[in-house]
Amino acid sequence: MAERASESVLRFEQVTVCFPDVVALKDVSFSVPAGETRIVFGAAGSGKSVMVKTALGLVKPESGHVFLFQQDITGLSEQELFPTRAKIGVLFQEGGLFDSLTIQENVEYPLLNQIKAAAAHERNGNLETRVREALRFVELEHTLEKFPSELSGGMRRRVGIARAMVTDPPLMLYDSPSAGLDPITANTIMALAVKARDTRNTTSVIVTHRYQDGHLMANFRYNPESGALEPARRGSGIHERTVFMVFGEGSLVFEGTQEELEASTDAYVSKFKGIKELR
Amino acid sequence: MLDLLKTPVLALQDFCVLCGRALRNIVRRPHYFDDIFLQMDIIGFGSLPIVILTGFFSGAVIGLQMTRALQTYGATGQIGPIVAVTLVRELGPVLSSLLIAGRNASGMASEIGSMKVTEQIDAMRALGTDPIQKLITPRVIATTVTLPMLTIIADFVGLVGGFIVAYYLLNLTAGQYWTPAYQILEWNDIAQGLLKPFVFALVISLVGCFYGIRTTGGTQGVGRATTQAVVVASVWIFILNLFITRIFVNV
Ligand SMILES: Nc1ncnc2c1ncn2[C@@H]1O[C@H](COP(=O)(O)OP(=O)(O)OP(=O)(O)O)[C@@H](O)[C@H]1O
């Protein structure tokens, strides 16, 4: 089991992504082992969202390879990618909720798609239970019948998390889950990420602008009894399994633990270490 | 010079790839019948009032305009055939297609474009749905099925418009108008009258969806995509109309 845990879930190998007028990722290599949490910092336009999309195979790299669950996805066609993508939950920066569908239908969508793919071996009653369960996880069970446009930005973000998590994926990608939200809602959302990590054992990649998000992930754990976050004990491994990355103009300029980030003397990297105690 | 050509050539290449995939998906599973019927309702039924209005007034106006020319030859009895031929061969298909281009190519571009900029298309792909299959193919099918039907309706209503002019202004009887109008139409006319809307429907839906799915640059980009879709679709309608007409008219 210890061996399996260190297997990489997501691996970039010298990935370069180009758009007509910019090079969005330059020779990026990293590997995320199972059970690890990656915190990704970087200035606006540094390629964080492109990295997330490349990891999903939504954007094709110019050169290099992307491995998901040890499978090289670089040359795969859209159809061949679907089974792998089904194992990943993703929260997009812009939300990506379907505005023509209700919250219930939105959260149901990934389930329905997987059922279709697996030739309908799940019953319908089960479906609603799982949708409700996912929405209860983000405390939005009462919005079932509403449309995304009727919810606040923070609520939409939480529905996005519910939709990403409804299939219980082993890998979660969050693109700026707390951006543009008030500190209270932002912390609620980050608490959900901690809760997902600690109750479902998901590997997470979290793109964020806020240092305290990373601090929260690295030093707190979810207490299933009280339903709240509490400081993680030393030796619980949470701190060690949280790795920080900093992107700058498409390159990976820093990769290391929280201590290493704090010790960094690089002018650009230092910009991302912030006040710890702000919670 | 080469750089100037690069963008349009690349765009054309992308367009051809999209066409290929959209059309190939027609025979592939999964089929999204709900989406096809929803689009048919929006494009077909939704456009009915405007198509009927336009058809009626164009028919009436051709009747009126032709009256003067025909009176100089004392041939006002020929009004029926003239209205029938112009409508079935040209005005019915072209006018309905332009209307649908204005109404639905823009709708498709803006709808798909907004989905693109709000990352709904990415989400769809991430959740295992092919956006071409789910969004574009239903629109292509719905447009190609409904546009020929709308054209037939526009042709018929236009003939009624012409009849009203003939009946009230030229004092023709119903028989004097409808019989020659019906007799003049040949298979050739009907064939091009139906081939045109079919081809234009492909152009409208594919161009509308193409500009939608290529949208970049936020809400502003959606506006740009919408305008471009309507302009490009309309221009292609005129160009292709000439070529199709050339096939059917032997000089
Ligand atoms: N679809 C696209 N077409 C062209 N260029 C793109 C596209 N997507 C991203 N880019 C470019 O790639 C670069 C990286 O963008 P990206 O969205 O990854 O930034 P980001 O790090 O997520 O920024 P933010 O923190 O603002 O979300 C930018 O220069 C952007 O303009």
Ligand SMILES: [Mg+2]
């Ligand atoms: Mg981003």
